Amino acid sequence: MxxxxxxxxxxxxxxxxxxxxxxxxxxxxxxxxxxxxxxxxxxxxxxxMGIEFQGGAVFTTPKTSVSASQAEKVAEEAAGHDAIVQELGTGGMRIQISNVDTAKADQLRPLLAQELSVKAEDINAELVGPSxxxxxxxxxxxxxxxxxxxxxxxxxxxxxxxxxxxxxxxxxxxxxxxxxxxxxxxxxxxxxxxxxxxxxxxxxxxxxxxxxxxxxxxxxxxxxxxxxxxxxxxxxxxxxxxxxxxxxxxxxxxxxxxxxxxxxxxxxxxxxxxxxxxxxxxxxxxxxxxxxxxxxxxxxxxxxxxxxxxxxxRVLAKRAQATRETEAGGFSDGGARDADPDGTQPAVVGPRSQRGHGRSSGKRR
Structure with a gap:
């Protein structure tokens, strides 16, 4: 395991x-x-919030040599709003610009085409309404x-x-x-x-x-x-x-x-x-x-x-009782109390027959 x-x-x-x-x-x-x-x-x-919630336009471009950061700067300057640019696997880009209506989208398409060195008719524009x-x-x-x-x-x-x-x-x-x-x-x-x-x-x-x-x-x-x-x-x-x-x-x-x-x-x-x-x-x-x-x-x-x-x-009371019994366990034997009434010697543990080993070996008087 x-x-x-x-x-x-x-x-x-x-x-x-x-x-x-x-x-x-x-x-x-x-x-x-x-x-x-x-x-x-x-x-x-x-x-x-994305344009799906705010409304705006999504431009999909063909393959271009312009970097995503350059395209983002161009889109923001042209639209006057923040833009989100994502590179596509085809080499093109997906440009999202919020708060853009149909008229504004028609103006942006040729500007983007010029700056990105692509044809305007090759740029696909989709409008998303906020509703x-x-x-x-x-x-x-x-x-x-x-x-x-x-x-x-x-x-x-x-x-x-x-x-x-x-x-x-x-x-x-x-x-x-x-x-x-x-x-x-x-x-x-x-x-x-x-x-x-x-x-x-x-x-x-x-x-x-x-x-x-x-x-x-x-x-x-x-x-x-x-x-x-x-x-x-x-x-x-x-x-x-x-x-x-x-x-x-x-x-x-x-x-x-x-x-x-x-x-x-x-x-x-x-x-x-x-x-x-x-x-x-x-x-x-x-x-x-x-x-x-x-x-x-x-x-x-x-x-x-x-x-x-x-x-x-009840649980806490039982545990407190068990603790008291455990603490008093060393003195629970009567013989141990007799052997050490003052509590100064260790309590004797074991059968009673073994409790005389600590005495001196002299004869009884």
Whole structure:
């Protein structure tokens, strides 16, 4: 068995583990700090909305010797707006200019043809109206709302409402971080971004549901025992599924990282950037929130119940009693007390027949 497999087996059996739930306030603080950073980035920089949402024109040129940076400068000077230029595999370019109407597009085509040393009739121009992007945004918000409602209902039925609420908070956490990263990085928001954001919702819930399922199994008849509190069982559930969560997350992140860093970064495929960044950040945030946010929140919610408070009180009382008995264990034997009434000598351990070996060997008087 590999070392990772051995670690997973020990985590599953509870032989080793990290106190995720016990240190939840620290992780809450980390999450709040990250979320605030994302919100500030979103408020200060805003999202770089693509022409699908703002409206504009897309010019596709034939093969040209002009570089992408030169083409971007030419397009911005001609249009008076920011332009996004992407090199195509054919040697041509895709030039996006926002806030351009039909009349402006007709003026830009010959100017671009002249500067790029191509024929004007070879440049293909497509106009995108802002109403189309608005429809996409509205449908995306509708889909997100319906998804959230269905998730809460399902988790409340399959598990309980506290788990549903914790999962909802974790989802909002993941979406906020992902959108904030988009604002900070400055990547363009396109329909591909929307697809990526909606896709990560399911991935974000996957690890959370796995931990919740383990927690549900381990907390059956929990109040009938006095060994563990709810928080301790919740922490054990996280540790028992930790290696599985790490494995599934890494396996999912590897191809997405290939799309982001190779497809988008090296090959310069813009659409891959749009989808892969949202997937990459969302998958990582989802794995993080299932371990450090969702399950600790459930433990917080459950520990407020009267029966769980009573259970915790019984568990702590039993442990305190066991500690006192352990500390007094060295003096529980009557013979040991007689041999050392002042408690200055070590307590004698062993059968009574062996307790005279410490006396002097002289005759009795």
């Amino acid at each position: 590999s070392r990772l497999g051995e670690l997973g087996a020990k985590l599953y059996r509870g032989e080793v583990g990290y106190d995720f739930v016990g240190k939840r306030r620290f992780w809450y603080g980390v999450s709040i700090l990250i979320t605030i950073t994302a919100i500030v980035g979103l408020a200060v920089r805003g999202l770089n 189309w992007g608005e429809q996409i945004a509205n449908k995306a918000w509708t889909g997100l709302g319906v998804f959230m409602i269905l998730v809460v209902i399902y988790l409340a039925i399959a598990f309980e409402w506290r788990m549903a609420l914790a999962a909802l908070i974790a989802l909002i956490h993941d979406l906020t971080i992902t959108v904030g990263v988009y604002a900070l990085v400055g990547f363009e928001v396109t329909p591909g971004t929307v697809i990526g954001l909606l896709t990560i919702l399911g991935y974000s819930l996957y690890d959370t549901v796995v931990v919740f399922d383990s927690l549900k199994e381990q907390t059956k008849d929990l109040t009938k025992q006095t060994r563990f509190t709810y928080s301790e069982v919740a922490n054990r559930s996280i540790n028992s599924t930790l290696v599985r969560s790490i494995n599934t997350t890494v396996v999912a992140l590897l191809p997405v990282a290939g799309l982001l860093f190779i497809g988008g970064g090296v090959l310069g495929a813009g659409m891959l950037n749009d989808i892969s960044l949202s997937l990459f950040v969302g998958l990582a945030a989802g794995a993080y929130s299932s371990i450090f946010i969702a399950t600790p929140l459930v433990a917080d919610f459950k520990e407020r119940e009267p029966q769980m408070k009573a259970l915790k009180k």
